[in-house]
Amino acid sequence: MLNISKLKVANDEQGENLGFDCPICNNKGYYYELVDGKITKFTCKCKPRRDSVKHMRESGLGDMLERFTFKNFIANDDWQKEALEKARKFFKQPDGKWFVMCGNPGSGKTHFCTALAGEFLKAGKALRYMRWVDDGGRIKAAINDTPAYNNLIIPLKEAEALYIDDFLKSPRDSKTGKYRITDGDFKLAFDLLDYRYNHPELITIISTELSIVELLDIDEAVGSRIYQRSKDTCVSIVGKDKNWRLRENQND
Numbered sequence: 137m138l139n140i141s142k143l144k145v146a147n148d149e150q151g152e153n154l155g156f157d158c159p160i161c162n163n164k165g166y167y168y169e170l171v172d173g174k175i176t177k178f179t180c181k182c183k184p185r186r187d188s189v190k191h192m193r194e195s196g197l198g199d200m201l202e203r204f205t206f207k208n209f210i211a212n213d214d215w216q217k218e219a220l221e222k223a224r225k226f227f228k229q230p231d232g233k234w235f236v237m238c239g240n241p242g243s244g245k246t247h248f249c250t251a252l253a254g255e256f257l258k259a260g261k262a263l264r265y266m267r268w269v270d271d272g273g274r275i276k277a278a279i280n281d282t283p284a285y286n287n288l289i290i291p292l293k294e295a296e297a298l299y300i301d302d303f304l305k306s307p308r309d310s311k312t313g314k315y316r317i318t319d320g321d322f323k324l325a326f327d328l329l330d331y332r333y334n335h336p337e338l339i340t341i342i343s344t345e346l347s348i349v350e351l352l353d354i355d356e357a358v359g360s361r362i363y364q365r366s367k368d369t370c371v372s373i374v375g376k377d378k379n380w381r382l383r384e385n386q387n388d
């Protein structure tokens with residue numbers, strides 16, 4: 137077959153339509169041209185957008201990304217403004233820092249952290265969403281099966297950006313009201329966060345019901361890493377006005 141025909145066959149191949157159509161690469165993200173008679177592959181200009189949409193689908197955040205944005209959040213109170221300011225600074229320069237939000241259930245931390253995660257996805261980062269209770273539970277259950285454990289944890293450890301929701305959330309002790317965190321939780325927390333601590337280029341967002349002091353009390357190795365990385369980027373909404381005020385009718 138002549139190179140020119142091969143070129144046509146290669147370029148005619150269709151990729152996945154991710155909600156927008158690109159006639160240049162037929163939705164593959166790359167296309168071919170003849171350079172000095174040789175078929176040469178080029179990256180299409182739609183590739184960053186294509187990656188971003190793919191990352192959103194693969195993030196695990198689903199429709200939360202549309203529901204929880206910064207646009208449908210009104211910052212009237214000082215602490216809300218401070219939270220937005222810290223999130224903005226973190227977004228601009230996330231290297232070597234973790235964005236940590238401590239707050240009671242219903243305080244809006246999932247909304248806020250999801251909105252921040254969404255901004256990183258829009259910026260083309262491959263972000264993964266990890267629910268401590270569900271995803272963590274699955275990983276802990278695989279602890280005695282090394283290949284299965286690694287299959288589950290490595291994508292989270294190495295994710296370009298990771299959002300851990302409800303970090304260390306566990307059943308509470310009926311008498312003390314405190315979390316009954318197991319050795320499995322500590323092991324998983326250390327495994328995941330120590331790796332990310334040693335790779336400061338990885339972007340990490342954490343929401344938790346625990347305060348930094350409680351985290352330090354519970355496990356110093358994990359708590360101190362979180363403290364080190366979030367000294368300037370930790371938002372504590374424990375005991376604050378919990379009314380998060382959503383703009384219900386604004387969808388853009």
Ligand SMILES: [Zn+2]
Nearest residue numbers: 158161180182
């Ligand atoms: Zn394209």
